[in-house]
Every structure is written in C-alpha cells, then in structure tokens.
Amino acid sequence: MTVAALEIGGTHVSAALPGPPDWTLTDAQVHRAHVRADGTATEIVEDVLGAAKTLDVPPGTRWGVAIPGPFDYATGIGRFTGVAKFEGLHGVDLGALLRRGLPTASDVVFVNDAHAFALGQWRTGGTTGHDRVMVLTLGTGIGSCFLDRGVAITTGPDVPPHGEAHLLTIDGGPLEDTVSRRAILARHRAVHPEAVHPEDAGLDVRELAERALAGDPWTRGLFTSTFRALGRAMAPWACSFGASLVLVGGSIAASWELVADPLRAGLADGGAVPEVARASSAHAGLVGAAWWAQVSEI
Numbered sequence: 001m002t003v004a005a006l007e008i009g010g011t012h013v014s015a016a017l018p019g020p021p022d023w024t025l026t027d028a029q030v031h032r033a034h035v036r037a038d039g040t041a042t043e044i045v046e047d048v049l050g051a052a053k054t055l056d057v058p059p060g061t062r063w064g065v066a067i068p069g070p071f072d073y074a075t076g077i078g079r080f081t082g083v084a085k086f087e088g089l090h091g092v093d094l095g096a097l098l099r100r101g102l103p104t105a106s107d108v109v110f111v112n113d114a115h116a117f118a119l120g121q122w123r124t125g126g127t128t129g130h131d132r133v134m135v136l137t138l139g140t141g142i143g144s145c146f147l148d149r150g151v152a153i154t155t156g157p158d159v160p161p162h163g164e165a166h167l168l169t170i171d172g173g174p175l176e177d178t179v180s181r182r183a184i185l186a187r188h189r190a191v192h193p194e195a196v197h198p199e200d201a202g203l204d205v206r207e208l209a210e211r212a213l214a215g216d217p218w219t220r221g222l223f224t225s226t227f228r229a230l231g232r233a234m235a236p237w238a239c240s241f242g243a244s245l246v247l248v249g250g251s252i253a254a255s256w257e258l259v260a261d262p263l264r265a266g267l268a269d270g271g272a273v274p275e276v277a278r279a280s281s282a283h284a285g286l287v288g289a290a291w292w293a294q295v296s297e298i
Helices: 041-052 094-101 113-123 181-191 198-202 205-213 217-241 256-269 284-295
Strands: 003-008 012-016 031-034 061-067 105-112 132-138 142-148 151-153 245-249 275-278
Touching: 003 041, 003 113, 003 284, 012 041, 012 284, 031 041, 041 094, 061 094, 061 113, 061 284, 094 105, 105 113, 105 284, 113 132, 113 142, 113 151, 113 245, 113 284, 132 217, 142 217, 181 205, 181 217, 205 217, 205 256, 217 256, 245 256, 256 275
Parallel strands: 003 061, 061 105, 132 245, 245 275
Antiparallel strands: 003 012, 012 031, 132 142, 142 151
C-alpha cells in the first residue's frame, strides 16, 4: 500500500511521500505551499488539494493528514472556534472534501499535528535511548505529545487533559497567552512601543529572534522569559510522566539558542531535569502522518 502525507499548519501546508525502508525525507522531496488559514472552507481546501496534487501517487493511495486541533480526528470534522485559524472549517467534513478532491485516494485518515511530529521523530530514531519522551512543537501555538515507546498517551494522571499543553495555565492565565507567536508579538508591541516603527508593520517572531541573536537585550529578555515560563508550566508533567527527554520542534525552535537554556532553567525551577534537545527532523510531521496512515485500522 502506498501512503502519502499532508501536514497542515497555521501558515503552510506540506505534502510528501515518505515510506520504507527508513521513512526519511529530504527538503527536495517535500512540497510546501501557503495555506489561507483565515480563509473560507473552500479556500483552505483548495490550498490543501493544491499541495496534495503536486505528488505523483498511484490509485489506491492512503493519505495521512496531520492537522492541529481542535479537530475530530475520527470523523474528519473541524471544531475550530476561538483559535484564530481554520475557523472556516468549523463543522466542515474535511475528510469528505479531501476524498472527493483526491480521486486516487483509497482513504484519508487524520492525526493531531504534534502527535504526528512525535511519531515521526520516534520512527526515524530521534527518541532512541528514551522510553518516555515529552515532545513540544512551538509555532503559532504550543503542540504537545507524551510518547511512551512510540505510543501517544492522552489520558491518565501523568499527562495534562487530553495530553495537550495548550490547555495549561501559567501565572493565572492560559499558557498560550505567554508562549505563542501572538503572545510574543503582543508583548513586543505593548511593552516596547518605542521599537514599533513603520517598517515593523510586517514584523514576525523570526525578525525578533534575529534582533535577539544580534544582541538586543530587551528582545533577548523577551525570549528568555517566554521559554522559562514554558519550562515552569511543563515541569510538573515532565516529572509525573517520567520523561527522560524533552524534544522540541516547530518553527520557533529554529532559534534554538534562544529556547534551550531558558526552557532547561524553567524545567529545573519545577524540579525536572530531563535531557532537552532540538528535534532532529524538520519533516517529522509528514513522516508521522504517513506512518499513522499505514498502521491505522481502515
């Protein structure tokens, strides 16, 4: 059975054909395109199908689709409300639309994007030597997966509700009000208004990270406080789950120098001292989605 993968994120959709024997992907094997996350259902589906159709797949291909929540992964129906992205898919049967738009598909199965990323890391050897791993993905928000020897744990006292870090709080408010793309940008604008110039209109976290790495002390402090807070929020769960490794991926993790030490310090504040490492594969989400498609029951 041929399996193909789609990874739908807050700004881009990626498509690829990972598979045996080693399931690894190179940049050249991945097609990446913009997705109108704030668009209508028609626009979003058009963008996703556009990426999918760049792949040359045979009839009977099974598709694995990694997508963030809130989403009903069993039925393929969006539950996006109050999350500032994909609200056009709320109540929409995305699975039916993709099956209709991909005539060669035998089926389409969905998986949480952070779970797909964690499964991809496990499948390609990124968690070797560790039975229990806490995986965090940092981008437009916070994704998480508590992985026990290749199985995502979503229930029980050892993990947050549904295994989802974004449901946690820190300093009396939602964690994503402190640790997310929008939170970082909002703090920059609110606390440092003198830095907002006309040329900052299109400013994003990447540009702020460049300023921090170039030596700007205020911006450096912004990243330090943000990721130390993340560590403090996750420390109790790293301890209860018994994670020996915290693996970090996502677009913000590209600025690893700004993330690693504050995250370690925050975890230590809460008594957790696991190994902290940057994810080894930028394409782990696609690998995990394809792997999920292969092993899921039809």
